[in-house]
Amino acid sequence: MKRKTMNPMDILQKQGALLALAVLTAAAMIRFPVFRQTGNILNILRQNSMIGIIAVAMTLVILTGGIDLSVGAVTALSSVLAASLSGTNSPILILLLPIAAGTLLGFCNGLVVTKMSVAPFISSLGMMMIARGIALVITSGNSVPMAEVSKGWITAMAEASLLGVPVFILLFALVAAAGVYLTRKTRFGRDIYAVGGNEDAARMMGIQPGRVKIAVYALSGFAASLSGVLLASRLGSGQPVTCEGWEMDAIAAVAIGGTKLSGGRGAVPGTVFGVLILAVIKNMINLQGSLNSWWQSIITGTLLLAVILTQVFGERKGA
Amino acid sequence: MSERVLLEMRQIDKRFPGVHALDHVDFKVRAGEIHALMGENGAGKSTLMKVLTGLYAKDSGEILLDGKPVSFHSPLESQRAGVSTIYQEINLIPYLSVAENIFLGRQPLNRTGIDWRAMEARAGKILAEMGVDVDVTQELRRCGTAIQQMIAIARAIFSDARLVVMDEPTSSLDEKETAVLFQQMRRLKEQGLAIIFISHRLDEIFEICDTVTILKDGKLVEERPVERLTKLELVSKMIGRDASDVLRRKNGGYDAAGKRTVLEARNVANEVKLRGINVTVRAGEVVGLAGLLGSGRTEFARVAFGQDGDYTGELEINGQPVRFKSPRGAIDRGLAYCAEDRKVEGIFPHMSVRENMTIAILPKISRFGILNAKKQDEIVERYIRSLNIKTPGAGQQIHNLSGGNQQKVLLARWLCMEPDLIILDEPTRGIDVGAKSEIESLIQEIAGRGIGVLLISSELEELVRNCHRVVVIRDGRNVGDLEGGSISEENIMERIAQGAAKEEGHENG
Numbered sequence: 001m002k003r004k005t006m007n008p009m010d011i012l013q014k015q016g017a018l019l020a021l022a023v024l025t026a027a028a029m030i031r032f033p034v035f036r037q038t039g040n041i042l043n044i045l046r047q048n049s050m051i052g053i054i055a056v057a058m059t060l061v062i063l064t065g066g067i068d069l070s071v072g073a074v075t076a077l078s079s080v081l082a083a084s085l086s087g088t089n090s091p092i093l094i095l096l097l098p099i100a101a102g103t104l105l106g107f108c109n110g111l112v113v114t115k116m117s118v119a120p121f122i123s124s125l126g127m128m129m130i131a132r133g134i135a136l137v138i139t140s141g142n143s144v145p146m147a148e149v150s151k152g153w154i155t156a157m158a159e160a161s162l163l164g165v166p167v168f169i170l171l172f173a174l175v176a177a178a179g180v181y182l183t184r185k186t187r188f189g190r191d192i193y194a195v196g197g198n199e200d201a202a203r204m205m206g207i208q209p210g211r212v213k214i215a216v217y218a219l220s221g222f223a224a225s226l227s228g229v230l231l232a233s234r235l236g237s238g239q240p241v242t243c244e245g246w247e248m249d250a251i252a253a254v255a256i257g258g259t260k261l262s263g264g265r266g267a268v269p270g271t272v273f274g275v276l277i278l279a280v281i282k283n284m285i286n287l288q289g290s291l292n293s294w295w296q297s298i299i300t301g302t303l304l305l306a307v308i309l310t311q312v313f314g315e316r317k318g319a
Numbered sequence: 320m321s322e323r324v325l326l327e328m329r330q331i332d333k334r335f336p337g338v339h340a341l342d343h344v345d346f347k348v349r350a351g352e353i354h355a356l357m358g359e360n361g362a363g364k365s366t367l368m369k370v371l372t373g374l375y376a377k378d379s380g381e382i383l384l385d386g387k388p389v390s391f392h393s394p395l396e397s398q399r400a401g402v403s404t405i406y407q408e409i410n411l412i413p414y415l416s417v418a419e420n421i422f423l424g425r426q427p428l429n430r431t432g433i434d435w436r437a438m439e440a441r442a443g444k445i446l447a448e449m450g451v452d453v454d455v456t457q458e459l460r461r462c463g464t465a466i467q468q469m470i471a472i473a474r475a476i477f478s479d480a481r482l483v484v485m486d487e488p489t490s491s492l493d494e495k496e497t498a499v500l501f502q503q504m505r506r507l508k509e510q511g512l513a514i515i516f517i518s519h520r521l522d523e524i525f526e527i528c529d530t531v532t533i534l535k536d537g538k539l540v541e542e543r544p545v546e547r548l549t550k551l552e553l554v555s556k557m558i559g560r561d562a563s564d565v566l567r568r569k570n571g572g573y574d575a576a577g578k579r580t581v582l583e584a585r586n587v588a589n590e591v592k593l594r595g596i597n598v599t600v601r602a603g604e605v606v607g608l609a610g611l612l613g614s615g616r617t618e619f620a621r622v623a624f625g626q627d628g629d630y631t632g633e634l635e636i637n638g639q640p641v642r643f644k645s646p647r648g649a650i651d652r653g654l655a656y657c658a659e660d661r662k663v664e665g666i667f668p669h670m671s672v673r674e675n676m677t678i679a680i681l682p683k684i685s686r687f688g689i690l691n692a693k694k695q696d697e698i699v700e701r702y703i704r705s706l707n708i709k710t711p712g713a714g715q716q717i718h719n720l721s722g723g724n725q726q727k728v729l730l731a732r733w734l735c736m737e738p739d740l741i742i743l744d745e746p747t748r749g750i751d752v753g754a755k756s757e758i759e760s761l762i763q764e765i766a767g768r769g770i771g772v773l774l775i776s777s778e779l780e781e782l783v784r785n786c787h788r789v790v791v792i793r794d795g796r797n798v799g800d801l802e803g804g805s806i807s808e809e810n811i812m813e814r815i816a817q818g819a820a821k822e823e824g825h826e827n828g
C-alpha cells in the first residue's frame with residue numbers, strides 16, 4: 001500500500017485555523033498582560049460560547065452544501081419565548097419549550113429545502129424573517145424582562161460554574177465534542193460529508209440525502225434556540241432585536257475554520273478554532289483601546305478572504 | 320451456470336412523456352451467469368436497470384427476485400435486497416477517503432462508533448486482492464479515473480450482493496484494468512452471483528458473458544447464449560438493419576502529395592507526462608493517436624490546444640511556429656478540440672442545442688454585440704440536418720439528447736468555426752453502435768473537406784477503421800508510426816508492447 005505524503009499546502013489548509021489561533025493568542029499574550037489573566041480568558045470563552053454553539057451546528061449544515069441564515073433570528077426568538085414564559089416559573093417550559101420551537105423551525109426549514117427543493121439561502125432567509133417577525137410581534141418590539149418569580153434562578157444559571165469553569169463554557173465544549181463525535185464516529189456524520197461531497201452519488205450509495213439535510217437544519221435550529229435560552233439567562237430578559245448578524249459571524253467562523261462553503265469538506269474542530277480566532281481578535285481590539293470596534297470587522301473580513309484564498313490556491317495545487 | 324432463475328422481470332412497461340421507454344419487456348437472469356444487456360442508446364437498457372434498482376417506478380409488470388415478488392422504491396431498498404450497481408459515471412464522493420467510499424453506509428462499528436482502523440485495513444485488503452495499489456486513506460479525488468472506477472467496483476461487489484449490475488464499467492479502464500475486472504467478475508460468478516453487464520465494446524461481451532439479451536426501441540428482441548451468436552448478428556439485431564457495412568473500414572487511401580501540413584509537433588514535452596511527442600497532420604488527413612490510457616494522448620492534445628501552457632519543443636500550425644497561452648489563441652489559429660469528457664469540458668446541459676452549437680461563434684454572427692438570430696438559425700438548422708442530429712428542435716435543452724447526439728452537437732460547434740485542424744478525443748466513448756458508425760462517417764466527411772483530424776481513441780478498431788496514419792505513443796513518447804495498409808490492431812499493440820520492451824532493455828542496460 002502506498003503511503004500518504006503530506007504537502008505543506010495540505011497542512012496549511014487542514015491546520016491553518018489552529019496555527020492562526022496559536023499565533024494570535026501568543027501575540028495577544030505578549031502584547032497585553034491583561035489577556036493572560038484567567039478571568040479574561042474565561043470571559044472571552046463565556047461571551048463567545050453562544051455563537052460557538054451556533055457555529056458548530058452551522059458547520060454541519062454547510063458540510064451538506066447548505067446554509068442557515070435563520071440562526072440569529074431564531075436565537076432572538078428563543079430568548080423572547082424564554083422570557084415570556086418566565087412567569088410560569090416552570091424550568092421545563094422556560095428552558096425546553098423555546099428549544100423545541102427552535103428545533104421545529106429548523107426542521108421546517110429542512111423540509112422546505114428538501115421536499116420543495118428551495119435553495120437553502122432563500123428558505124432560511126424566509127425563516128429568518130419569519131422568526132424575527134414572530135419575536136417582534138410577541139413583544140411589540142420591546143425587551144421582555146424576566147418575571148420576578150423565576151428571574152433569580154434563571155440569571156444564576158449564567159453565573160454558575162462547575163469546578164471553576166462557567167457552565168456556558170462547559171455547554172459549548174459539550175456541543176463541540178458532540179459535533180466532533182457525530183462527524184467522525186457515526187454513520188450519520190459521514191453521510192453528511194457524502195451528501196455535501198456529491199449528492200447524487202450519495203443517493204446511489206443508498207444514503208437518503210433528504211433525511212440527512214432535514215436533520216442538520218433541525219440541529220441548527222436546536223443549537224440556535226439553545227443559545228437563545230442562554231442569552232435570556234445572561235441578560236435577564238428576552239430581546240427581539242438582538243443577535244442581528246450572528247448568522248454571518250457563525251458562517252465566518254466556519255469558513256475561517258477551513259470548511260468549504262460548497263460542502264463535503266471541513267471539520268468541527270476548525271470551526272471551534274474559527275470562533276476563538278474571532279473572539280481573540282475582538283478582545284485584542286478592546287484591550288488595545290485606541291482602535292474602535294469597527295476595525296474588528298475589517299480585520300475579520302481580511303482574515304476570511306485570506307483563508308478562502310488559501311483554499312482556492314491549495315485546490316489548484318492539489319489538482 | 321445453474322438453471323436457477325435469480326431475477327425475473329415480467330412484462331415491464333414504462334412510459335415517459337412522448338416515449339414508450341419499455342414496452343412489456345421480459346428479462347431473466349440466472350444465478351452464476353454473466354448476462355449482457357445490449358442495445359443502442361435509447362433502447363431501454365438504462366431504464367430497465369433503473370426500474371430494477373428502484374430509481375424509476377414501473378407503470379406495470381412485476382419483478383421477482385429469487386422467486387419472490389419485490390418492488391423497490393429507492394436504491395437503498397434494492398441494495399438491501401442484494402442488488403448492487405456500478406454506474407457508468409463514477410458515483411463516489413470526492414472528498415472522502417478511498418476506504419470510506421468503499422464502506423460508506425456500512426462502515427464497521429465498534430463500541431465507540433465507526434472503527435476507522437478496521438475499515439481501512441479491510442479496504443486495503445480488498446483493493447490489494449484486485450491488484451489496485453493505492454493509499455486507502457487518501458482522498459478519492461486524488462486518484463485517477465481508472466482507480467476510481469476500480470474503487471466503485473470494489474464497493475459494489477464487496478457488499479452482500481446477489482446480483483451486480485454493471486453499466487459500462489470498462490469505459491474508463493485500460494486493457495490491464497479491464498482484465499483485472501474480468502477476473503473479479505469470474506470469481507463472483509463462481510460464487511453463484513449473477514452479473515448484468517452493459518458495455519458498448521463488443522469484444523468484451525464475447526469474452527466475458529454467458530448470455531445476451533438484446534433490446535431495441537424499448538422492446539425485447541431476443542435472448543440467446545453468447546456461443547450461439549456472432550458479432551455481426553449481434554450488431555445487426557441491435558441496430559435492426561443489415562450490418563454488413565457497419566464494421567467496414569471507412570476511409571480510402573490518402574495521397575500526401577501537394578497537401579499542406581496543418582499541424583507539426585516536434586519533441587513536445589512537459590514536466591507532467593510528455594517526454595517528446597512528434598506528430599504531423601496534413602490537410603484532409605485522419606491521424607490516429609494510439610496508446611494506453613495515461614500514455615500522454617490527452618495531455619498532448621491539451622498542450623496543442625493551449626490548455627496547458629508549460630511545455631518544451633515546437634508546435635507549428637499551417638507552417639507557422641506558435642506557442643499558445645490559452646485555447647483562445649489556438650481557436651484563432653484554426654484549431655478545434657472536442658474534449659474527452661463532454662459532460663465536464665463540453666456541453667452546457669441546461670442550454671439549448673442552438674446555444675450549445677453556436678456558443679463559440681457568437682462574436683462572428685453578431686454585429687455591435689447584437690446577435691443575428693436568422694444567421695444563427697440557418698447555421699443550426701444546417702448542421703442538425705447534415706449531421707443528422709436527432710432532436711425535437713433547436714430549442715431543446717441538450718441534456719435531453721442521447722450521448723451520441725450530444726456529441727454531434729459538439730462536433731457541429733467546432734465545425735461551424737471552420738477549423739483547419741480538429742482534435743477529437745474519444746469521440747465515440749459511451750455512445751451506441753449506430754451513433755458511433757455515424758460519427759465515424761462524419762470523421763471521414765470532415766477530412767474530405769480538407770480539414771486535418773487528430774483522432775484519439777482507446778478503441779483500436781476505431782483507429783484502424785478511420786485513420787490514414789496512426790502515431791503510437793507510450794509513456795509520453797513516440798514508439799511507432801503506421802501508415803495505410805500496415806495499420807492493424809495487432810501492429811498497434813505490437814508497437815505499444817515493443818515500446819515497453821525497449822524501455823526495460825534500456826533500464827537493464
